[in-house]
Amino acid sequence: MVFFHVAQAQIGAPVYHTHYALVRGRTRRTGARGVSVTGEQMWDLLDVAGKVRARQAVERERERVVVEAEAADNVIQRWKRRA
Numbered sequence: 001m002v003f004f005h006v007a008q009a010q011i012g013a014p015v016y017h018t019h020y021a022l023v024r025g026r027t028r029r030t031g032a033r034g035v036s037v038t039g040e041q042m043w044d045l046l047d048v049a050g051k052v053r054a055r056q057a058v059e060r061e062r063e064r065v066v067v068e069a070e071a072a073d074n075v076i077q078r079w080k081r082r083a
Contacts, residue, residue: 001025003039011042020045 001023003011025039 001037001039003042007040007042011039016042018044018046022048 022043022045023037023039024041025037028036028038030036
């Protein structure tokens with residue numbers, strides 16, 4: 001994996017100290033079994049995973065609130081129909 005100076009300036013030094021990386025870039029075949037990657041952006045994979053988990057938790061909570069509101073609304077509507 002290669003990062004040229006422009007990409008290195010965007011990424012920042014702390015990311016290079018991670019053991020797990022998420023990389024966006026371009027791949028190129030370098031032979032029968034070889035591939036090279038020219039990196040454009042790099043993130044710490046553990047940080048990204050934590051942010052994804054947090055966003056999913058927020059989305060699940062929003063969905064739970066909507067479902068509970070719909071359930072309460074359905075009970076009220078059914079009660080009115082019976083009356």
